[in-house]
Amino acid sequence: xxxxxxxxxxxxxxxxxxxxxxxxxxxxxxxxxxxxxxxxxxxxxxxxxxxxxxxxxxxxxxxxxxxxxxxxxxxxxxxxxxxxxxxxxxxxxxxxxxxxxxxxxxxxxxxxxxxxxxxxxxxxxxxxxxxxxxxxxxxxxxxxxxxxxxxxxxxxxxxxxxxxxxxxxxxxxxxxxxxxxxxxxxxxxxxxxxxxxxxxxxxxxxxxxxxxxxxxxxxxxxxxxxxxxxxxxxxxxxxxxxxxxxxxxxxxxxxxxxxxxxxxxxx
Amino acid sequence: xxxxxxxxxxxxxxxxxxxxxxxxxxxxxxxxxxxxxxxxxxxxxxxxxxxxxxxxxxxxxxxxxxxxxxxxxxxxxxxxxxxxxxxxxxxxxxxxxxxxxxxxxxxxxxxxxxxxxxxxxxxxxxxxxxxxxxxxxxxxxxxxxxxxxxxxxxxxxxxxxxxxxxxxxxxxxxxxxxxxxxxxxxxxxxxxxxxxxxxxxxxxxxxxxxxxxxxxxxxxxxxxxxxxxxxxxxxxxxxxxxxxxxxxxxxxxxxxxxxxxxxxxxxxxxxxxxxxxxxxxx
Numbered sequence: 205x206x207x208x209x210x211x212x213x214x215x216x217x218x219x220x221x222x223x224x225x226x227x228x229x230x231x232x233x234x235x236x237x238x239x240x241x242x243x244x245x246x247x248x249x250x251x252x253x254x255x256x257x258x259x260x261x262x263x264x265x266x267x268x269x270x271x272x273x274x275x276x277x278x279x280x281x282x283x284x285x286x287x288x289x290x291x292x293x294x295x296x297x298x299x300x301x302x303x304x305x306x307x308x309x310x311x312x313x314x315x316x317x318x319x320x321x322x323x324x325x326x327x328x329x330x331x332x333x334x335x336x337x338x339x340x341x342x343x344x345x346x347x348x349x350x351x352x353x354x355x356x357x358x359x360x361x362x363x364x365x366x367x368x369x370x371x372x373x374x375x376x377x378x379x380x381x382x383x384x385x386x387x388x389x390x391x392x393x394x395x396x397x398x399x400x401x402x403x404x405x406x407x408x409x410x411x412x413x414x415x416x417x418x419x420x421x422x423x424x425x426x427x428x429x430x431x432x433x434x435x436x437x438x439x440x441x442x443x444x445x446x447x448x449x450x451x452x453x454x455x456x457x458x459x460x461x462x463x464x465x466x467x468x469x470x471x
Numbered sequence: 472x473x474x475x476x477x478x479x480x481x482x483x484x485x486x487x488x489x490x491x492x493x494x495x496x497x498x499x500x501x502x503x504x505x506x507x508x509x510x511x512x513x514x515x516x517x518x519x520x521x522x523x524x525x526x527x528x529x530x531x532x533x534x535x536x537x538x539x540x541x542x543x544x545x546x547x548x549x550x551x552x553x554x555x556x557x558x559x560x561x562x563x564x565x566x567x568x569x570x571x572x573x574x575x576x577x578x579x580x581x582x583x584x585x586x587x588x589x590x591x592x593x594x595x596x597x598x599x600x601x602x603x604x605x606x607x608x609x610x611x612x613x614x615x616x617x618x619x620x621x622x623x624x625x626x627x628x629x630x631x632x633x634x635x636x637x638x639x640x641x642x643x644x645x646x647x648x649x650x651x652x653x654x655x656x657x658x659x660x661x662x663x664x665x666x667x668x669x670x671x672x673x674x675x676x677x678x679x680x681x682x683x684x685x686x687x688x689x690x691x692x693x694x695x696x697x698x699x700x701x702x703x704x705x706x707x708x709x710x711x712x713x714x715x716x717x718x719x720x721x722x723x724x725x726x727x728x729x730x731x732x733x734x735x736x737x738x739x740x741x742x743x744x745x746x747x748x749x750x751x752x753x
Contacts, residue, residue, distance in 0.1 A: 229589030246603030290486035299479030316690025327497035407582035426584040
């Protein structure tokens with residue numbers, strides 16, 4: 205019995221250690237942002253939120269967020285559209301060549317992202333497109349479309365095709381079947397796809413760093429400022445950027461919850 | 472009744488076209504560039520293999536080795552850390568499993584640059600979070616591994632651990648509990664159960680996790696830049712330098728093609744054997 209207890213304690217300890225490993229750096233960023241000195245001297249003599257006030261008052265912060273948001277929203281829009289269609293092909297229908305489609309589609313996920321970024325940078329420049337936030341959108345899409353497709357595909361397994369047949373028999377058009385039968389069933393998957401697309405684009409560094417050109421998204425700015433020109437502004441912007449993305453996701457989830465609450469009692 | 476042709480290809484077409492234009496075509500262009508004479512900026516048909524010869528004779532094998540060794544070490548350590556975690560989460564955590572899994576997944580959605588920056592302020596000597604706390608609480612003075620290759624490796628393990636853990640969790644959940652019982656009843660010890668029963672049954676998950684971790688690590692450059700203090704030059708950094716400072720696109724392209732070729736040699740054979748339907752359906 206005591207040996208069982210000790211084993212259980214060891215297991216808990218192991219999980220706690222893993223979580224500590226994952227969260228210590230994140231906590232460290234928050235701690236570092238609460239200083240007002242040019243150089244890190246922990247523990248801080250004065251704990252202050254001055255850096256946050258500076259960050260919120262600075263034009264750069266707003267510009268970084270605008271660029272990151274433009275990229276992420278474009279990525280969400282296009283990847284959800286392509287991903288939903290792709291998922292139908294991936295999981296709904298059985299067709300010749302599906303096996304190939306499935307394998308080729310996951311290739312970009314199993315591809316070193318910075319190398320993809322560099323390859324795209326060279327290609328864009330070679331065909332005369334100068335890098336900007338729009339090229340970063342394309343780069344993000346190459347990696348995020350397959351992920352969104354997979355996320356939505358999972359919803360299709362266990363999907364009952366007979367419902368579509370029934371709708372057709374009752375005289376529904378293709379569009380009606382998609383809107384009234386298919387979409388409501390895969391909607392949770394599509395919604396997860398939207399969240400995945402947004403968060404992965406918002407936080408992406410390795411693709412943006414090579415493809416965004418003069419438009420600097422948040423992660424790229426943090427990356428360059430970490431290496432050179434450090435100040436407490438850097439961790440405070442990091443915290444603000446992370447909180448903003450969390451708030452957008454929570455807001456979207458609440459909106460979804462509220463809209464389903466509004467609709468369900470009526471039906 | 473006439474069998475209708477499946478509309479599958481029509482739904483696949485937009486994604487397929489996009490991938491052709493933005494994934495396949497760039498790889499093609501980079502390959503073409505890698506066959507151009509050094510320092511040229513145009514695509515012609517005067518093909519040459521000189522860049523590949525230079526790649527092996529002028530010291531580019533070193534960054535490539537750093538990246539590959541780093542990827543191998545990271546994958547191994549991640550697997551060793553993730554296996555017990557996955558087993559505990561699946562078999563022993565009960566109601567907590569979902570919470571812990573969510574906590575492990577969450578950092579994936581926080582930017583790499585934020586987390587690596589946090590790791591660097593944690594590791595910083597003297598005024599860093601760890602060194603500063605130890606000094607203030609216990610008067611302990613400690614050194615730091617920041618700006619070494621080890622620090623970069625810790626960062627890589629830190630960033631990629633979730634990518635190993637989740638596929639492995641899937642793999643471990645494929646092991647039926649009664650198989651282990653049966654093996655125990657037949658007299659197998661812990662090690663034998665692990666090697667003969669658990670490992671083969673969890674292999675699909677382990678394979679995907681290892682593949683993902685290894686491939687993501689081959690290109691990893693932020694860890695070496697933020698934590699490694701450029702103590703080592705990884706292959707991505709070497710390529711970037713060719714593209715920017717040296718203005719030698721064909722050389723950079725040749726190195727890119729080498730990395731892609733290595734990646735393909737590792738990924739394609741594994742992916743060809745994996746049944747994606749079986750795994751996602753679960």
